[in-house]
Amino acid sequence: MAVLDLKRKLAILSDAAKYDASCASSGGSKRDSSNGKGVGSTDGGMGICHAYAPDGRCISLLKILLTNFCTYDCVYCVNRVSSNVPRARFSVQEVVDLTLGFYKRNYIEGLFLSSGIIKSPDYTMEQLVLVAKTLREVHDFRGYIHLKVIPEASPALVNEAGLYADRVSINIELPKDESLVQFAPEKDLGDIKKAMGAVRLSQDASKDKAIKARAPKFAPAGQSTQMIVGADGASDGQILRRSESLYGAYKLRRVYYSAFSPIPDSSSKLPLSKPPLIREHRLYQADWLMRFYGFERAEIIGEGEDLDLAIDPKLAWALRNRGEFPVDLNVADRERLLRVPGLGVKAVDRMLDVRRFKQLRLEDVKRLTRGLEKLKPFIVTADWTPGPLTDRIDLRDRLAPKPEQLSLF
Amino acid sequence: MEVVRLEHVTDFAGWRTAARSLRARSVPPEAVIWTVEGQGRDLFSDGGGPPAPAAQSANFTVPRDFMELAEDVALHRSEDRWALLYRMLWRITTGEPNLARIASDPNTARARSYARQVSQAAHKMKAFVRFREIPSDTGVEAYVAWFEPAHRVAERTAPFFARRFANMRFSILTPDVCVLWDTQQLAFAPGATPDQAPSFDELEDFWRTYYASIFNPARLNPSMMQKEMPKRYWRNLPEARLIPELIARAEARTEEMVAQAPSEPNRRALRRHEPEPSGIVDGHHPSTxxxxxxxxxxxxxxxxxxxxxxxxxxxxxxxxxxxxxxxxxxxxxxxxxxxxxxxxxxxxxxxxxxxxxxxxxxxxxxxxxxxxxxxxxxxxxxxxxxxxxxxxxxxxxxxxxxxxxxxxxxxxxxxxxxxxxxxxxxxxxxxxxxxxxxxxxxxxxxxxxxxxxxxxxxxxxxxxxxxxxxxxxxxxxxxx
CATH class of the missing domain: 3.40.470.10 (Uracil-DNA glycosylase-like domain)
Structure with a gap:
């Protein structure tokens, strides 16, 4: 086999990694290098996006695979064994050098390392852990590390990964239980869930006040996962039900939804079309409603249903529940304000603050929010009530964005 | 009409002294013109000067949230920032003590919007500074960056870089001020020009390779990219020069992928063993x-x-x-x-x-x-x-x-x-x-x-x- 130069390897192994949507460097512990020998810091809060690709996605981490050789044959994956894409493999040292070189030039917040499965799950996981361990122990690297966990790897290795990584992730891949059998024959849903369960237990242990002295820090930025949308015929309701169950069972920080995207050298078993980006967007909005707006999944969508692509899920909920409106912005509590379509968390908190000093009028609301017209049917202020507007039959048409705007996606 | 001349563009301490004095003497906001030493407004260059401290100590206090907001606003590049702050101070001390918290007030809304832009500029500086390595004879690696912040945030953002890159020497040159770190102490020097920074770093080509490869042409969305990475930053980002071509070729690349018929599985796949079925047959009586x-x-x-x-x-x-x-x-x-x-x-x-x-x-x-x-x-x-x-x-x-x-x-x-x-x-x-x-x-x-x-x-x-x-x-x- 021809020896590939490092640049070519980088091209192959970052191309192979781009279908994993996660690039977050947020959460976790607060640390810096001022009392160390190496480089790196994390502020524990919001991450930093060092660049944006023309697909609009944040580039925060050096997101690469250790190798795209893989013994598995997951049909949705560009790296499946039966694909004819070019293959490459980094050495541990090459990944370490690239990470440090990029980091010192301020291109990245850290490393997101994943890998195809070579030799065995344990061998693969060992190699991933070795990269993180070298960065941390040899170079005293204090930037962000996200490691992909190979679900079939032994619990001891997963545990070791959690000691070096800020975040670990295990991809659930497909929303329907049956799909994994069909599309990823070597993967086992049970193994995936068990690995997530083990990660949560390690995390609980490291946070347990009673045993804090003994339990080392374990992946302080938590765990995340990814689901591919549009490959297996699952409804949005099934997708969100799976998310709801994952958040509840494993305390995931994030579920990423990744619109199934055409890949080079694709399999004939899957749809070949442009990725369903609006659908992905609506799923993220619904996910946000569950995580930050106090909505139960069942309020947003039934299991067999799909989200309305033309309007956002909060507006859809409001239109179905007009009896809850209008909401008086001067008296409603936070929970109710969060349910008003068009009001985000920040706007709500600002309103609550302003309300202590003055009555909210339409002109106040206008300065605190992004658009007044869409809010008006749902709110009451000191100088406004919507009257019959809330119950108009054509309200949806009046509020839905014009179709040509959608072609942007 | 009073003319105040501050010593430099971010002279918050000077504004504070002047504002206290003006307020103590009950000079209303309409009667003050704010200027900065060496910056335009020649018309008033004779009349201005730091006002003498108030004869008697000013007997008013302002809430801390206003002072914090004001410190941010002072770093904004808009000309009206000092006047806006004095107007708010005036209102706060004449019966509207909670003004800084009323986000829907026009003055507060403007000040908060300035503060937000300043904080965004600081965040973008953390994101978009690109270091280039320079030869070092001390055994400690040395790097230099040229950066143009949207607002005057270089000094405020410097400690972030010092904590992150504590053990390397670096300079961040900007038109406003230069940040210098020698692994021990932060220092600041007057603004510089782009030609004072190195023009090349070997790793930039690798970074561009990564940038091009991580982009998914099937998800092209340049407006989203530009919203987060405004064009004003592009000239100092080594990867940005790839953007036009990546955009231009995206659609063709996607169509090619969609049109390409699935190929035959490669030999490696055909040689591979089929995965074994799980071996669980329902109805089998377990005996262990x-x-x-x-x-x-x-x-x-x-x-x-x-x-x-x-x-x-x-x-x-x-x-x-x-x-x-x-x-x-x-x-x-x-x-x-x-x-x-x-x-x-x-x-x-x-x-x-x-x-x-x-x-x-x-x-x-x-x-x-x-x-x-x-x-x-x-x-x-x-x-x-x-x-x-x-x-x-x-x-x-x-x-x-x-x-x-x-x-x-x-x-x-x-x-x-x-x-x-x-x-x-x-x-x-x-x-x-x-x-x-x-x-x-x-x-x-x-x-x-x-x-x-x-x-x-x-x-x-x-x-x-x-x-x-x-x-x-x-x-x-x-x-x-």
Whole structure:
């Protein structure tokens, strides 16, 4: 086999990694290098996006695979064994050098390392852990590390990964239980869930006040996962039900939804079309409603249903529940304000603050929010009530964005 | 009309002194013109100057949130920032003390918008500074960056870089001010020009390779990119020069991928062994605890496996004399794959200890092997399994009993009793009795440990717990 130069390897192994949507460097512990020998810091809060690709996605981490050789044959994956894409493999040292070189030039917040499965799950996981361990122990690297966990790897290795990584992730891949059998024959849903369960237990242990002295820090930025949308015929309701169950069972920080995207050298078993980006967007909005707006999944969508692509899920909920409106912005509590379509968390908190000093009028609301017209049917202020507007039959048409705007996606 | 001339563009201390003096002398905002040394406004260059400190100390205070807002606003590049701040100070000290918190007030809205832009500029500086390495003879790596911040945030952002890159020497040159770090101390020097920074770094080509490769042409969305990475930053970003071509070729690349027919699998795939089927055949009678363990994982006899992490089989020696049957795994058991390790398990362990029953010599299992629950917000709440589920799962408990052959089976709680005896059995009525079971073993019923956790009244709780311990002693003696 021809020896590939490092640049070519980088091209192959970052191309192979781009279908994993996660690039977050947020959460976790607060640390810096001022009392160390190496480089790196994390502020524990919001991450930093060092660049944006023309697909609009944040580039925060050096997101690469250790190798795209893989013994598995997951049909949705560009790296499946039966694909004819070019293959490459980094050495541990090459990944370490690239990470440090990029980091010192301020291109990245850290490393997101994943890998195809070579030799065995344990061998693969060992190699991933070795990269993180070298960065941390040899170079005293204090930037962000996200490691992909190979679900079939032994619990001891997963545990070791959690000691070096800020975040670990295990991809659930497909929303329907049956799909994994069909599309990823070597993967086992049970193994995936068990690995997530083990990660949560390690995390609980490291946070347990009673045993804090003994339990080392374990992946302080938590765990995340990814689901591919549009490959297996699952409804949005099934997708969100799976998310709801994952958040509840494993305390995931994030579920990423990744619109199934055409890949080079694709399999004939899957749809070949442009990725369903609006659908992905609506799923993220619904996910946000569950995580930050106090909505139960069942309020947003039934299991067999799909989200309305033309309007956002909060507006859809409001239109179905007009009896809850209008909401008086001067008296409603936070929970109710969060349910008003068009009001985000920040706007709500600002309103609550302003309300202590003055009555909210339409002109106040206008300065605190992004658009007044869409809010008006749902709110009451000191100088406004919507009257019959809330119950108009054509309200949806009046509020839905014009179709040509959608072609942007 | 009073003209104030501040010493430099970010002279917040000067503004503060001037504003205090102006306010103490009751000079209204309309009567002040704010200028900065060396910056335009020649018309007033003779008349201006730092006003003399107020004769008597100004007797007013301003809330801290305003001062914090003002410090941010001072870094904004807009010309009206000083006047805006003085106008707000005036209003705050003339009857509107909470002004800075009323986000919908036009002055506050503008000040907050300036502050937000300043904080964004600081954030973007952390993101978009690009260092280039320069030769170093000290053994400590040295880097230089040229950067043009949207607002005057270089000094404020410098400590971030010093903490992050504490052990390398670096300079960040900007048109406003230069930041210097020698691994010990931050220093600042006057603004510079781009030609003072190096023009090349070997790794930039690798970075561009990464940038081009991580982009997915099928998801092209340049407006989103530009919203987060405005064009004004592009000229100092080494990767940005690739953008036009990446955009131009995106559609063709995507169409090519979609149009390309799937190819034949490669030889590596064809040589590979087909994965073996899981080997679980429903209806196969397990004859060892290992087979139980594997079978429970693959069980589809009811639907509970779908939302559970895993099936939780029993645990304990294969020849235990005493078998405990609980209801079903809970949240912790579901995660760990072991029975009675959560809160109910702790109650059980404590009671076993007090009753003198070594848990390691008993076999502990559940009537239902998967965790039945419902979602409430982000929590999984226990839900009692129904008769259908209990019946479906008897397949496993019956086989566990056949394999272990305990002398005594203790049913913990109503669901377990239903499973063990095949019919509802009142616990209070039948406890402390040996009930003959068809397979020659004897059955005993008692409370479920999680019931003991739920008894609200402390005295009743202690009583129930004492009975529980008695029942455990009874069962252990019976099994002896």
């Amino acid at each position: 605890l290992e087979e139980i363990r594997a079978g429970v994982q693959a069980c589809r006899r009811c639907d509970l496996w779908r939302d559970a992490t895993q099936g939780v089989p029993g645990e304990g020696p294969g020849q235990a004399r005493l078998m405990f049957v609980g209801e079903q795994p809970g949240d912790q058991e579901d995660l760990a794959g072991q029975p009675f390790v959560g809160p109910a398990g702790q109650v059980l362990n404590k009671a076993l200890d007090e009753a003198g029953v070594p848990r390691a010599e008993t076999y502990v299992t559940n009537a239902v092997k998967h965790f039945k629950h419902e979602m409430r917000g982000k929590r999984r709440l226990h839900k009692t399994p129904d008769t259908g589920e209990v019946t479906a799962c008897r397949w496993w408990i019956d086989h566990e009993r056949q394999i272990v052959r305990p002398r005594v089976v203790v049913a913990l709680g109503a669901t377990a009793a239903l499973s063990v005896f095949g019919k509802p059995t009142a616990i209070a009525k039948f406890r402390q009795q040996a009930i003959q079971l068809p397979d020659q073993s004897q059955g005993v019923v008692t409370y479920h440990p999680s019931y003991l956790l739920r008894v609200p009244d402390a005295a009743a709780k202690a009583k129930a717990y004492a009975m529980f311990v008695e029942d455990l002693k009874y069962a252990w003696a019976l099994a002896a």
